Every structure is written in structure tokens, then in C-alpha cells.
Amino acid sequence: MTTIVDAAIAECVSAVGATFGTVFEQIDSWRTAIELHVARSAGVVTVVEVDEVVEALVVPGLGARDALIIGAGFVASPGFISDARWHLAWWLGHANTFGIGSADPSLRRLEAEENPASESFRDYTTLEWWQVPASTLAPHITGPYVDYLCTDDYTLTLTMPVLHEGTMIGVSGADLYVNDIERALLPRVRAIGGTATIINASHRVVVSTDPHRPTGSILRADVEADAVACGETSLQLVLG
DSSP: OHHHHHHHHHHHHHHHHHHHHHHHHHHHHHHHHHHHHHHHTTTOOOHHHHHHHHHHHHHHHHTSTTOSEEEEEEEEOTTOSTTOSSOEEEEEOTTOOTTTTTSOOOOEEOOOOOOTTSTTOOOGGGSHHHHHHHHHOSOEEEEEEEOTTTTSSEEEEEEEEEEETTEEEEEEEEEEEHHHHHHHHHHHHHTTOSOEEEEOTTOBEEEESOTTSOTTOBOOGGGOSSEEEOTTSSOEEEEO
């Protein structure tokens, strides 16, 4: 019986690592391409340039109807782009219903307010998906949280710092619906048997077999003794 349980744990950990690892690989390829373009431009780029580069990178993947990524792009550090202090080059996929309610969504550009004088302006540098990569210069998983900027739904945002000459010039990233992650991973978690929960680095529940541990809730540190790291991600599988 122990062998069966151990195998189920290993398969679950592998599935979590592969699911998020694949997304981070995609984000890393975007980051590399953006850094290369900026280097070739000697660190001086315009809104039009950034939008053209990012659109060409992220739109092909967002175009698939079954895409796990429902939003993606590049968010610039304030003042980096020569003709705009604030800028989000971000696209929404077919599955993302942000701003359109129940209508059939299409692949489209996120229309974000970039004028600080506007009441609807949001300083994205105060948000976790920006702040953690900015302080660690490492990839980060934010959420589950309700993303009022890009999805209006429970979301996981994966971000990675984009650098030029050692300085962060923005983040490349992707949004995932928590519901999609639950559908993909919950069968693996249930196969372990008993209570099993996937949490993020902030101890927030991503997926759990325990109905008393809803998505987004905080798991107390005193119940995390039996935790297994999920690959190269910051996620952990908590048993019991």
C-alpha cells in the first residue's frame, strides 16, 4: 500500500512541476526574446516597438481554443519605455472573459489605463506579481487571487523579470484560471488518497481534496509538516 501511495505522490508532484514548468518555459522564451530586442536597440524602445515584439511572441499561443494560458505579455518598469512612463503590452486569450461578461470572448489586447491622473489607474508596481520578481530577480507564482486588472476571476499569475544590463526593465508573464489548474491537477491529488493540498509559497491553497480548505485560503503552518516540493516551482504538496 505504501508503494502505491508513494507512486501517487510522485506522479502528483511530477504533474504539478510539469504543468507550471511548461508555462515558465514559455515565459522564459518571451523574456529572452524581449531582452535580445532591447539589447539590439541599445536599451531604447518605444511603445510601438514593444507592442509589436510582444504581440508576435504571445498571440500564437493564446490563439488556441484549449490554451491553458488565458492572458500573457510584458509589463514595463516605469520610465523604461522612451515614450510612455507606464505601459502594459498584454493580450487576452479566447477563454478570458474579462470585461465582456458572458459574451463569446475573442483574442484581444488588454485596454489598461496608463494615465496616473485617471481614477481608474492602477500602480502595478505595488502588486505581488511585480514586487517579488523585482526584489528577488527570480520567477514567481502569485495567487490564487481575484485579478481585477486582467481576469476578474480566481487567477494564478506567473511572472519572470526581464533585464537589461543587470537592471529589471519589466516582467514577462502569463495568467492561468485557477479552475483550469484544478481540472488538470485535482485527479492527481485525489489519487494519493486521504487529505492532500497544493499550496503556494505564501501557504495559500491552490488545490485541495479537503472541502474545508477552499482555494485561496491560508493553510496554517502547523499542519505543513509533511510537505513535498513540486519540482522547480515554489509550490508544495501537503499531505494530511
